Amino acid sequence: MLPDMGSPLGDFIRAKRDSIQPEALGLPERGRRRSPGLRRQDLAARAGVSVEYLTRIEQGRDRNPSPPVVHAIADALSLDVPERAHLRYLAKISGGECAGHTRPEPPPRQVRPALLETLRLLEPGVAVVANRLGDVLAHTDGFAAVMADSGLLEAAEPNLTRYVFTDPRAREFFADWDAVADEQAFDLWLGPTVANSEWLSSELAPVAGPEFTRRLNLHQVPARGPLRLAHPQAGPLAFDREVLETADGSQQLVVFLPADEATEQALAQLSRGRDRDRDRARVRTLRAV
Structure with missing residues (x-):
């Protein structure tokens, strides 16, 4: 079986997760760990998604997270404005919220x-x-x-x-x-x-x-x-x-x-x-x- 190839979106989420210390988000220290940063289960809990779903996103096996999920992950990672914009862009090019359809338009502004x-x-x-x-x-x-x-x-x-x-x-x-x-x-x-x-x-x-x-x-x-x-x-x-x-x-x-x-x-x-x-x-x- 071929290994998962990942995706830009998953790579970015994983990189940000690895760069965050749990203490910075008010989470308790859990002792020595094999990998640095925030645990996947902690990020999943903060974002309100399952660990399995977050794993699929990070590994590139789910390239179509919905906009609310993307925003929830951004909140859970405490991303700043430029990082949020980049996360949405990666969701788009990975086959997510904007792929394959025209961007919705604002409503008409005419008044009767x-x-x-x-x-x-x-x-x-x-x-x-x-x-x-x-x-x-x-x-x-x-x-x-x-x-x-x-x-x-x-x-x-x-x-x-x-x-x-x-x-x-x-x-x-x-x-x-x-x-x-x-x-x-x-x-x-x-x-x-x-x-x-x-x-x-x-x-x-x-x-x-x-x-x-x-x-x-x-x-x-x-x-x-x-x-x-x-x-x-x-x-x-x-x-x-x-x-x-x-x-x-x-x-x-x-x-x-x-x-x-x-x-x-x-x-x-x-x-x-x-x-x-x-x-x-x-x-x-x-x-x-």
Whole structure:
């Protein structure tokens, strides 16, 4: 019988396992060993897979681990962002998650005219049209006023889930960051399509790391209490959220309602400040002409 030829993916996992001392991961020292590093059974336990399955991957006998397994192994090895990207690339060339099919595409960003008109009628309220992946598809000026200093709307195609897990400003802006992160990860399971959810999950997992993948696999329904913001200008804000689903379930209209009088007053000040900025911009334009 011919010996297993291995694979780049298996070789990398084995090399990383051999380079890790159990103590670095909080595991007990097990005395002298024939080989250095982390034992295969310890890595399998941390990744939530069987020793037999991990052995097949390392030996190249299983070249098609699923994306969740690849992400779980990355978490178990405590890989950094470049190492995670490399692990996914090796899974691809070894015949894994991306081989043999077209990469899933993000969902369409078009918003129906009726929804856009609804947003217009909600001005100067705080409202947004989004999907379960966190794509910000359209919003009121009131929403822009609240989010202006957060960094969320700086992206060409803003996405709340990506912002929460990859932008350090999100941890300061959201007073209950952990709860918001739980919501965004859970909602990926409810995305417009399975392919859309897989697309964003595969995009985020290498850069967001365990904070994302752990939450993604919890399958715990979030409580969705009031949304509390630590606004850099207006101070603490609190909103109740009213969520209206579109007929096909692919998009949502989310209306943010002030949860207390202080928030209502702060919103009025933000709205007045935005009107003043518009007036100044209009004057500058007229003078330039």
